[in-house]
Amino acid sequence: MNTIAEQIADFLKEYSPFNHLTFEELSEIANSIRVINLDKNKELFQVNDILHDSFYVVASGVINLSVIADAEETLLNKCNAGDIFGLRPFFAKNNYMMTAKAREETIIYAIPIVTFRPFVANNSQVLNYLLESFAINTRNPKDKANLFGKLISDTVYYSDQQSEMQYFQSLSYTVSPLITKKSTTAQEASLLMTESLKNNILIIENDLPVGIITDTDMRSKIATGRYPLTVLVDKIMSSPVITVMENISLAEAQLLMLKHNVTHLCVTLDGTDKSAIKGVINEHDLIIAQANNPGVLIKEIKRCQTSKEIKLIRDRLTDLIQTSITKNIPISHIFNIASEINLAIIKRSVELSIFELGSPPARFAWLSIGSQGRKEQLLLTDQDSILIFEDVAADKYRDVKDYFLKLAKKTTSILEKIGYEFCPNGHMGSNLIWCKSLTDWTKQYDSWMNTPGENSNEISSIFFDYEIAFGEQKIEDAITNIIFKNAKNNTLLFDFLGNDALRKNSPLSFFKNFNVEDDEPNKNKFDIKTRALLPLIDGARLFALYFEIRGINNTFQRFKQFAITDPKHSEVYLKCAEAFLTLSKFRTLEGLKNDNSGQYINLEELTKTDREKLKNALLPMKELEDLIKSKFQLTQFS
Known part of the structure; x- marks a missing residue:
């Protein structure tokens, strides 16, 4: 093995998951590694780039991982020496969903996935570590700080890996925890716990959490006679308390409890012990969440x-x-x-x-x-x-x-x-x-896309x-290639689809009242599917074809992507993205309430606030309509 590869192997064996591998395995990996030097502010990859064939380890320097959310760049994480990033090619097929940029002069090791994959397949510790790192996007085992503060946000999360679902499942927790001061005695604390039927009590100082006592502490420290009942709680409490943010997921909570060998986590406003207490998560909460865990x-x-x-x-x-x-x-x-x-x-x-x-x-x-x-x-x-x-x-x-x-x-x-x-x-x-x-x-799509309108009763x-x-994934890819090939510079198609997107009846009247149904059985109800959601869905599909955006089919994510692709009109796209979520929520609630498709909203049953919220969500449609008209200069099918 050459000396450079030897140095790389020596460096890697200090960090997880490489410390689970033998020196021979590490040597084999080190020999295939490329060393990349990045100048300050140089990007290694950015949002929507095609996936690389390697993942990366920081050798020295700092890499910033960021995303664009609501047209603003948000820093997700900083990767220091030994940190792994760029794991998406292992677990997903769509493009990168964040940007990796050198914060200072940085040296990166690029590890080819094809070389590393066999070691993952044969070693469950390595696989679990990579899954966990990909899901929570942090991690240097030498870093003793709270590992779970910097999570990938919902808008960024997309994965084909079903086993990761629990990393993104939120938890319910006790929102009115029992609290007491350090000057309380163990006897007083146990009476409080008994009266309120709680198995834990938080100890606070200046309204901030400094410790916790659980049933287990009472049994092991008081019932055994190690301490008298008159002892103050600060002598028997577990301290410091492990604190987390309220959006912590099931898997993250499990990992933290295992890591710190605790049964309770304290939820605070910013996830640290320097902010207001919001509640407590205990093992029972995890069991309840597990039963309906998507995974x-x-x-x-x-x-x-x-x-x-x-x-x-x-x-x-x-x-x-x-x-x-x-x-x-x-x-x-x-x-x-x-x-x-x-x-x-x-x-x-x-x-x-x-x-x-x-x-x-x-x-x-x-x-x-x-x-x-x-x-x-x-x-x-x-x-x-x-x-x-x-x-x-x-x-x-x-x-x-x-x-x-x-x-x-x-x-x-x-x-x-x-x-x-x-x-x-x-x-x-x-x-x-x-x-x-x-x-x-192929013939079917060619016909639809190159002679739209001729078989218009058939095109859907x-x-x-x-x-x-x-x-077979390759068959889906072949269809995608045909569609985007046919869409390129296809004025006739965009003219047809553009007019089709605008053909739906307007959701609001000239005087900004809801346009409701005239006929039974849905008389006076609002058709949220046809009048509100479909124009947004059609508009998003039209622009996805026009901007050649592959692999993003979701209407909300499509609009978010357009804001990055076409920043000049980002405000319209972002308003449409939010409107789509609001309208989808209205439809879902209606459907769950009546056990149906939720297509027709009974406006009478909405509160005044909800009616306003619904009306506001319909306003961006006019802007979207104007944007479609100006972008596609609609003529032929108008």
Whole structure:
């Protein structure tokens, strides 16, 4: 081994996860490492860059990791010597979601993922460390500071890694903790705990937490006679208290309790012991959260053998959505969780069909289209899907298509039993025209996009929002390439889609009153889907095609991305992003309340404040409409 590689190996073995590897393994890695010198303020990668083939370790200097949220740069984390960053290529397929920039002159080690992957596969400690680092984005084991203060925000989080879901699941906690002063005796503290049925009491000084006493302390220190009942609490309390911010997730709380060997965490305003107390998290809170943990639900789905079993889990997802909204968890975060669970349900339904029919005769992809394709399906709405199988020899085509139609019919039937109704427009893989080969699909998209309007009764924009639920990633990529190739400089298409986006009836009248339905059964109700959400969804899809933004299908995330891509109009895009979340929340609450799709809002039942909030969320639509008109100079289909 050459001396440079030797120096690198010596450096790495001081830090996790490399300290879990043998010297031979480290030497092999060190030999493949590239050394990168970065000048001050030089970027290694930025938001939306294509993923690199390596991840990185800071050798010396400092790297700042930042994101753009609401068109402002926010510093997420600083990486010092020994810190790992840039792990996204390990766990996700979409582009970087943050920027890495040298804060001073910095030396970086680039470790090729292809070299490192075998060591991850064979060593669970290394894998857990990487998962944890990717999820919480910190970490130098020598750093004794609070490791969990700097979390990736909801707007940034997106991952294909289901096992990470628990890193982003918020916790409920006790919001009115029991508190007392240092001058209290153990006897007085135990009486307070008994009267209030609490198993812990926080000790405060100047209103700040300095210690905690739990049932365990009382048993091990007082009941055993080690200390008399008259002892002051500051002699038996555990100190310092481990403090956290209120947005701590389930996994982070578990890791902290394990790390510090404690059973309680104190929630404070800024996560330190120098700010106001907000509550206490105990082990019982973790157990409750675990039962509805998205990761747990996904594992259970993978084991299901019947549609009946899956349906029970889908019902628990509804509860999870309901609780999350009540707890004021951001709806963008709820979209992520629900979409991962919906995806697991679709995937399992396809698997169960394959178990029954036998192995597929060709490779294929099952794509969810429409709201699930955009990761926006919170309610039990109808199912939308397409099936694409690889090209096969002409004499095999009929048999192959026959198999996939049977597969699709079985799968859609399972999904219907789970509670996803059949699509009334027949947009499902079980429909003869939406189950075909890659070449046939290529012709279909070519026809839609190059002669829009000619088959306008057939084109449905939901076919442009899709997500692979099962099968070959390469098939989905091929469709994406066809779409973006056809979209390039395609004035006719943008003219058609632009007019289509503007064709919806206006949500507000000239006098800024709600335009409501005239006919029964929804007379005087407001159609939030058609009049409010669809114009935003259509507008976001139109601009995503125009700006060639791949891999982001979610309407909210699309608008946030446009603010970065087209900063001149960032204000309009950001208003639309917020409006979309507000409107989605209204629709979801309506749907949960009435056990339906939430499409029609009963305005009579809204409070005055909510009516105003709903009205304000409709205002950015006019600006979006004007932007579409000016950007696309609409003529042909106007």
